[in-house]
Amino acid sequence: MSLIKDKKGFVFSLDATLAIAVLLLAMVGVASFAEKPIYQQQGYLRLERYANDALEVLRITGTMDAIVNYLRQGYPENAENLAEIELRKILPREIQFRLVIGDENNPRLDNIFPTPGRHAEWIAAFQREKETAKAILVTTLPPRERLKVLAWVDNNDEEFINQLIIATGINIKIVNEVATFWNEVDTAIVNWQPGHPYYDAVFIPDAEVDLAPGALATKISDLVIYQKHDGRVVVGGSTLYYNLQLAYADGYLWESLGVLWDPSLKEISGPPMDNLQITNSDSFVTMPYRNGDIIEYNSSYSQYIYTPLDPSWVIAKWEDVPEGITAPLCGIIVRPAGYNHSWLGPLPQPAVLFNMRFAQSATDAENPTGTADWITLTKRALGYEEVLEEISLYVWRGPPV
Amino acid sequence: MKLGEEKRGFALSSMALLLMLPALLLVASGLKMIESGGETSSIQILADKVNSAGKNIAETIKLMQERKFPITDNTLQSLAEKYRLTTGLIIEITTSNDYPFWIRVKNTGVNHYPGTKYCTVEKISPDEWKYSFEDSDAEIGEAVDFDYDEPILHLEKIGEILRITIVAYNSTYSSDIYYYKSLLWENVGGIGQAHVGETVEIEANRFGLFTLINIEVRDPGNMARYAENILIT
Numbered sequence: 001m002s003l004i005k006d007k008k009g010f011v012f013s014l015d016a017t018l019a020i021a022v023l024l025l026a027m028v029g030v031a032s033f034a035e036k037p038i039y040q041q042q043g044y045l046r047l048e049r050y051a052n053d054a055l056e057v058l059r060i061t062g063t064m065d066a067i068v069n070y071l072r073q074g075y076p077e078n079a080e081n082l083a084e085i086e087l088r089k090i091l092p093r094e095i096q097f098r099l100v101i102g103d104e105n106n107p108r109l110d111n112i113f114p115t116p117g118r119h120a121e122w123i124a125a126f127q128r129e130k131e132t133a134k135a136i137l138v139t140t141l142p143p144r145e146r147l148k149v150l151a152w153v154d155n156n157d158e159e160f161i162n163q164l165i166i167a168t169g170i171n172i173k174i175v176n177e178v179a180t181f182w183n184e185v186d187t188a189i190v191n192w193q194p195g196h197p198y199y200d201a202v203f204i205p206d207a208e209v210d211l212a213p214g215a216l217a218t219k220i221s222d223l224v225i226y227q228k229h230d231g232r233v234v235v236g237g238s239t240l241y242y243n244l245q246l247a248y249a250d251g252y253l254w255e256s257l258g259v260l261w262d263p264s265l266k267e268i269s270g271p272p273m274d275n276l277q278i279t280n281s282d283s284f285v286t287m288p289y290r291n292g293d294i295i296e297y298n299s300s301y302s303q304y305i306y307t308p309l310d311p312s313w314v315i316a317k318w319e320d321v322p323e324g325i326t327a328p329l330c331g332i333i334v335r336p337a338g339y340n341h342s343w344l345g346p347l348p349q350p351a352v353l354f355n356m357r358f359a360q361s362a363t364d365a366e367n368p369t370g371t372a373d374w375i376t377l378t379k380r381a382l383g384y385e386e387v388l389e390e391i392s393l394y395v396w397r398g399p400p401v
Numbered sequence: 402m403k404l405g406e407e408k409r410g411f412a413l414s415s416m417a418l419l420l421m422l423p424a425l426l427l428v429a430s431g432l433k434m435i436e437s438g439g440e441t442s443s444i445q446i447l448a449d450k451v452n453s454a455g456k457n458i459a460e461t462i463k464l465m466q467e468r469k470f471p472i473t474d475n476t477l478q479s480l481a482e483k484y485r486l487t488t489g490l491i492i493e494i495t496t497s498n499d500y501p502f503w504i505r506v507k508n509t510g511v512n513h514y515p516g517t518k519y520c521t522v523e524k525i526s527p528d529e530w531k532y533s534f535e536d537s538d539a540e541i542g543e544a545v546d547f548d549y550d551e552p553i554l555h556l557e558k559i560g561e562i563l564r565i566t567i568v569a570y571n572s573t574y575s576s577d578i579y580y581y582k583s584l585l586w587e588n589v590g591g592i593g594q595a596h597v598g599e600t601v602e603i604e605a606n607r608f609g610l611f612t613l614i615n616i617e618v619r620d621p622g623n624m625a626r627y628a629e630n631i632l633i634t
Contacts, residue, residue, distance in 0.1 A: 011412055027428055045446035052453040059460065135453070136487045138461050138480055140470050288469035376469040386470055388461075390483050 044133060047095075051135035051395045054090045054097070059137060061086075064391070071101065072142040072169040076109055083112045091395065098126050098394040102141065108389075114400055121401040129396040136393070140386040146171050147384055150184050152204040152211070152239075160205060160359035160374075167375050168384050173199070178211060185222050192229040201382045202226060205359035206237025210245075218249040224256045227347045233257065234381045236354030241265050241304055252343050257353040258313050258335030259306040266305040272320040274299040274369075276331045276356070280315040283334050285352060285380045295377070296370035298361040306355055308333050331355055332377070352381040448625040454488050455618040455627030462494075462614055462631050472633060477614065490618055497613040502554060502565075504576040506536045507588060513538070521549055528558040536574045536590075552576065552589055552597070559602075566600045 058064040063086045070079035083099050091097055091114075102108035113122040126132070147170045153161050154176050165172060175181045188198035202223065204211075212220040220243055227233055235257055243250050244263050251261035276295040278286050295316065308314050308330055317328035335351045354377075362374035461480060465472055477494045485492045500515035500522060513519035513534055523531040533549035552570035556563060565580070570590030578586045580603060589596045612633045619626040 045443065045450070049446055049449055052450065056453065056457075059457075134487060136483065137457055138483050140465060140468055287471040372469075386468065388465075388470070388476055388479060388483075390487070392487070 044131060047131070047133035047395055047397070048135065050091060050095055051097075051133050051393045054087060054395070055135050055137045055391070055393050057090050058083075058086060064137065064139065067101070068139065068141060071108060074146060074169055074171075079109060080112050081116070084114065084116060087112070087393075088114055094397055094399075095395050096125070096398050096400060097396075098122070100392045100394075102389050102391075104390075104392060108141070108144070118401055125398065125401050126394065126396070129398060132394045132396040134392055134394050136390045138388060138390045141389045142169060142386055143384060144387075147200045147382060148198070149173070149382060150175065150181075150188065150199045150202045152176065152181055152202075152207050154206070154208055155360075156363070157205050157359045159363035160378075163363065163371065163375055164378060168379050170379070170382070170384060172203075178209070178213065178216065181211065182216065182219050182222065185226055188231060189222065189226055189229055192231075195230060197226075197230040197232075199226075199231060201232040201234055203234045203378075203382060204236070204239045205354075205378075206357050207239040207242060208237075210242050211239075212243065212249065217246060220246075221249045221252045221343075224252045224341065224344055224347075227256050227349060227351065228341075228344045230348050232349040232351060232383055234352045234354075234378070237357040237359065238267070238302065238304070240306075240353075241267055252341070255309070255343075256335065256339075256341055256347060257351050258309050258333045258339075259353060260309060262307065267302045268305065268322060268325060269300060269302045270322060271299045273297070273303055273318050273322065273329070275318075275320070276316050277319055278316050279328075280312075283315040284350075284385075285332065285334055285377055286315050287380070288376060295373045297356060297358070298364055298367055298369040301357040301361045301364075303329065303331075303356045306330050306333065306353065309335070329355070334381075349383075354381075444624055447620055450488065451490060451618050451620055451625040451627050454484050454490055454492065455616060455629060458484060458492070458494065458616050458618065459629050459631060462616070466631075466633055472614070484618075490620055493615075493617045495615045497615055500532075501581050502532050502556075503579050504534050504536065504552070504589075505579065506538070506574055506576045508574045509538060509541060509543075511538045511541060518547075530556040531568075532556065534576075536572050536576055552578070554578070561604055562602050563604075564600060564602045567597050570594055570597050 055064075058067075063082065067079045067083050070076070070082065079101070087097050087099065096114055097112075098110075099112035100107050100110045101112075111119045113119065115122075147168070149170050149172045151161060151172050151174050153174045161172060161174060164170065173184060175184060184199070185202065188202075191198040212218065223233055233256065240250075240254060240257070240259075243253065244261070244265055247261060247263075254261040274297055276297055278289040278293045278295065279291055281287060281289050281291050281293075303318065305325070313333050313335060314330045315334055316331035318331055319328050321327045321329050332355070333353045335347075335353075337348060337350045339347050341347050358374045358378070361369050362371040458480060462472065462477075464470075465476070470476070474496065477496070481492045481494045484490070497516065503512060503514045503520075505512050513536065515522050515532065519535045519538070521533045523533070525531055532554040534551055534553075535545060535547055535549055536551040537543040537545040539545050548571075550569050551572040551574065553568040555566045555568050558564075565585065567578070567586065567589060570576075572590055573592055575588045575591035575595065577584055578589055585601055585603075586596050586599070614631045614633060616629045616631070617626070618628075
């Protein structure tokens with residue numbers, strides 16, 4: 001453009017052009033500098049969001065419950081497959097993941113990746129990745145060691161045992177023949193390793209037979225020997241009612257359960273004894289409850305009147321009792337660990353005695369009463385305690401292995 | 402600058418200059434938009450993170466309650482710690498006192514609890530307490546005089562027995578009075594001052610208790626916060 005006198009304007013020299021070019025470059029640089037960290041930050045936060053959302057979906061859809069339940073029942077492969085399939089559905093293709101169930105220092109399951117197998121390659125890819133996001137979900141998981149229990153199951157106790165297995169995944173050996181029962185108890189005593197009982201507990205919810213008839217009369221005391229060998233005994237219902245003949249056999253068992261031997265044990269039933277009240281929630285059995293909580297019971301089933309060796313061992317009582325019975329009536333008695341038994345000395349594990357036929361009441365065909373509570377009390381009495389652990393989901397961007 | 406023949410360059414007309422100014426303004430605006438847009442997205446995603454952690458903690462506590470998992474101070478602190486280590490958020494889980502008495506105002510259907518502005522609790526002696534309630538409710542548009550005499554309860558612990566007396570109820574409204582989950586009196590007060598002067602005695606451990614678990618999650622910069630209370634019955 002030529003400059004003519006009558007036209008006005010600025011002269012834009014080559015120096016000025018270069019200066020503006022430098023200025024523009026600087027502005028572009030500043031713009032990209034300001035922009036880059038924001039995108040990087042958002043990118044990471046978006047990854048975190050992917051992880052959080054994926055865990056939330058697993059929880060809301062009930063998939064997480066199903067995964068944990070597979071673990072509870074002892075099927076880790078099923079848990080792994082289900083988690084892989086569901087997470088692949090939820091997350092975009094370009095997002096890869098690793099799910100770890102349990103504490104990371106000692107995980108229960110840590111090989112859940114977008115594709116089955118090739119775990120070594122996936123772990124290598126995970127460890128190579130510099131930008132991973134993590135989300136956690138803390139939940140209740142079953143105990144790490146699966147409890148092994150010997151259970152005596154007879155008339156109408158089967159349904160209760162089934163429900164107990166569903167709730168806990170406990171490995172239960174069910175017997176209902178006297179000879180087999182004592183064979184198993186003897187096996188437990190013979191195969192005992194210090195601190196590692198063959199059976200973690202012997203559970204007799206409601207034996208309606210003499211467990212040691214005739215020539216086997218003194219065999220009942222083997223349950224005390226079993227307790228001496230780190231075993232735990234949980235007894236309920238009419239078991240002691242049918243096993244009270246001999247002071248130096250049945251009586252030993254009674255003592256190991258925290259009650260005075262009484263060969264004329266009284267059996268009662270009927271209202272108003274339909275509500276058992278928790279009176280000591282510090283015990284390992286009743287810890288999920290609060291003092292005063294009520295456990296419902298079908299009063300058409302019997303209760304038994306025991307005298308505890310120590311009143312402080314009673315953790316649940318019947319406050320309202322029929323006429324002629326002195327209140328309160330002991331409901332659940334926990335003989336503490338380390339009790340010095342008159343025959344065998346200290347018994348390492350505690351023992352629990354229920355004075356009622358809870359298994360039959362809880363699963364009565366027409367009127368099941370307080371079922372969930374009785375399952376909770378039973379599993380805790382047997383030593384089944386769930387733990388609080390995290391489930392961690394790692395995600396990162398990258399190609400699949 | 403004087404433009405001599407030996408010097409070359411461009412002439413920048415006023416029109417061109419006017420065109421450049423909006424361009425510069427646009428660049429400046431663009432930079433500002435990137436900055437504020439990025440910040441908005443960051444806050445939104447941060448809020449999602451806080452919300453997600455808070456909801457997960459609440460769901461875990463409800464699950465613990467449902468599965469009869471013992472809820473103790475230790476387990477709650479362990480839960481908070483696990484989330485804090487993973488998320489970097491500030492997480493506080495506390496339990497609050499469970500004052501046992503509360504009222505349900507029959508005329509409005511509103512419940513009034515201790516620990517709120519509608520009730521004061523005064524310890525008169527080591528074994529005596531005074532619970533003073535207000536039965537009107539500002540949240541539903543009522544005028545509240547805060548004279549705390551609808552009703553006044555006097556409590557006295559005698560051995561393992563708790564003796565409760567209705568000292569006063571000066572209102573045309575009437576209320577039900579509860580001890581934890583148990584109904585003690587129905588339709589107290591009103592024009593006839595029903596049940597005023599009456600006494601009941603209860604055994605403290607015959608009733609179920611409840612506890613309030615307070616969850617608070619927030620980011621260290623206090624830009625996002627999640628709070629929830631869970632009633633443990």
